[in-house]
Amino acid sequence: MDAAGNDFVIRGVSHAHTWYPQEVDSLAGIKSLGANTVRVVLSSGDRWTENDADDVADVVARCKANRLICVLEVHDTTGYGEDQAAATLDQAVDYWLRVRDAVEGEEDHVLVNIGNEPYGNDEATNANWASDTSAAINRLRGAGFDHTLVVDAPNWGQDWQGIMRQGAQDVFDSDPDANTVFSVHMYGVYEREATVVDYMESFVDAGLPLIIGEFGHDHSDGDPDENAIMYHAERLGLGYVGWSWSGNSGGVEYLDMVEDFDAARLTAWGDRIFHGSDGIVETAEEAPVYGGGGEPTDPPTDEPTDPPSDADCTAGYAVRHEWQGGFQVQVTVTAGTDLDGWTVEWELPDGEGIGQAWNAAVSTDGSRVTAVDAGYNAVLSEGATTTFGFTGTRQGPAAVPELTCGAGS
Incomplete structure (x- = not known):
């Protein structure tokens, strides 16, 4: 304590x-x-x-x-x-x-x-x-x-x-x-x-x-x-x-x-x-x-967003940690049908940048962010989930963008 x-x-x-x-x-x-x-x-x-x-x-x-x-x-x-x-x-x-x-x-x-x-x-x-x-x-x-x-x-x-x-x-x-x-x-x-x-x-x-x-x-x-x-x-x-x-x-x-x-x-x-x-x-x-909660067994305060439903998959975005100038995110991908590869995309909020990612290949093109499965987590049966994460830089509070998720990588 x-x-x-x-x-x-x-x-x-x-x-x-x-x-x-x-x-x-x-x-x-x-x-x-x-x-x-x-x-x-x-x-x-x-x-x-x-x-x-x-x-x-x-x-x-x-x-x-x-x-x-x-x-x-x-x-x-x-x-x-x-x-x-x-x-x-x-x-x-x-x-x-x-x-x-x-x-x-x-x-x-x-x-x-x-x-x-x-x-x-x-x-x-x-x-x-x-x-x-x-x-x-x-x-x-x-x-x-x-x-x-x-x-x-x-x-x-x-x-x-x-x-x-x-x-x-x-x-x-x-x-x-x-x-x-x-x-x-x-x-x-x-x-x-x-x-x-x-x-x-x-x-x-x-x-x-x-x-x-x-x-x-x-x-x-x-x-x-x-x-x-x-x-x-x-x-x-x-x-x-x-x-x-x-x-x-x-x-x-x-x-x-x-x-x-x-x-x-x-x-x-x-x-x-x-x-x-x-x-x-x-x-x-x-x-x-x-300013942290100090109780790692509790769920995070930022729950995944409820994204618009896609036929192939959905993705939820949760801010897990924030610190001065930085933050950490976990994204949960849920298959709406049997998948062999998936891609998640979103617009980068103003003042934010992407740092290191894990369990996905994350790239940016201007403000557009694209995350593609890492290969070993590409295959998902209907209803199954996988997660990926990344660290980022920020100027203000970490924002929660709207995500789109689709089949293919």
């Missing part, structure tokens, strides 16, 4: 800002595809170049300009106890104290993810996860951090030993603000749907807040069940953040969602997490602090 008591479910992706500080336009790209949250990778200076307070303040400002909730995380702690280069949670807190001015007063827009994957698989070190995490929380609270705090699991975030699962209640109880969220990273440990469900439901049943702070469609340590992760997160009302926008290397380039940080060049993974079942486009609601 946000500070005003509104429901909010995180639907976002991670962006490796600390390694690609020049890619500042990525936040706008992430928003344009429908995300309501971005998890931003920062460095405390212990392993990589430190992101100083001015840089962090700029990131926060860009998140707010793009109407995104900003989860800021320190990446230097990754694999502590197993990776000798990793920083401690205590060192991560030192960093947060150095950049406090950049996040103070931004509690409605910023979550502080204290340290990424702060322990590896070393059992002796992992035994200190709960006490070290509680100590980090209390140092931040004592220094005046009133933000929602996010704490990662050990075992490189995957908690296969169940340490966070067993110790979460004590850690939560140690937070004087009762405002700590637990984050599990689901990669190869979560190949089976039953494992995904068991972990998620253990937190829900205990009444403890959980997000899937990272996950992918594949990984070097196994093949996570991304379909189960997304479906059950949606079913249980849990947030998720996919890894990652772009710039992966070291053999995991397949985790890039877009090529070369370009929102118009989705990869297969990017298409899945944004446009697939239980994906970001389907389930995300803009944060209430930006």
Whole structure:
């Protein structure tokens, strides 16, 4: 819940800002595809170049300009106890104290993810996860951090030993603000749907807040069940953040969602997490602090229009999201007879432009817009439906045009 008591479910992706500080336009790209949250990778200076307070303040400002909730995380702690280069949670807190001015007063827009994957698989070190995490929380609270705090699991975030699962209640109880969220990273440990469900439901049943702070469609340590992760997160009302926008290397380039940080060049993974079942486009609601409803299980406020009836098909147009200068639309095509191909056309309202489209080939000729089936969704039996969508630019409120739908492509 946000500070005003509104429901909010995180639907976002991670962006490796600390390694690609020049890619500042990525936040706008992430928003344009429908995300309501971005998890931003920062460095405390212990392993990589430190992101100083001015840089962090700029990131926060860009998140707010793009109407995104900003989860800021320190990446230097990754694999502590197993990776000798990793920083401690205590060192991560030192960093947060150095950049406090950049996040103070931004509690409605910023979550502080204290340290990424702060322990590896070393059992002796992992035994200190709960006490070290509680100590980090209390140092931040004592220094005046009133933000929602996010704490990662050990075992490189995957908690296969169940340490966070067993110790979460004590850690939560140690937070004087009762405002700590637990984050599990689901990669190869979560190949089976039953494992995904068991972990998620253990937190829900205990009444403890959980997000899937990272996950992918594949990984070097196994093949996570991304379909189960997304479906059950949606079913249980849990947030998720996919890894990652772009710039992966070291053999995991397949985790890039877009090529070369370009929102118009989705990869297969990017298409899945944004446009697939239980994906970001389907389930995300803009944060209430930006005017969104924050309840992704509710139907959209803009229902499809009732277009004039055509013999071959009809099409309904629904504005799903709006943000400053942009909007997102879903169009539903309903077959009036058996179809092998369909085309939808409309006049572009004044002040609007077409951005990226999915599940259809969308083109413009002056103000005339034409959307043609994508091939795989061309064949529809009478009464069957399919959907396509697009993002657009706008100068005023997004308008709802009149559509025509016909057979053939």
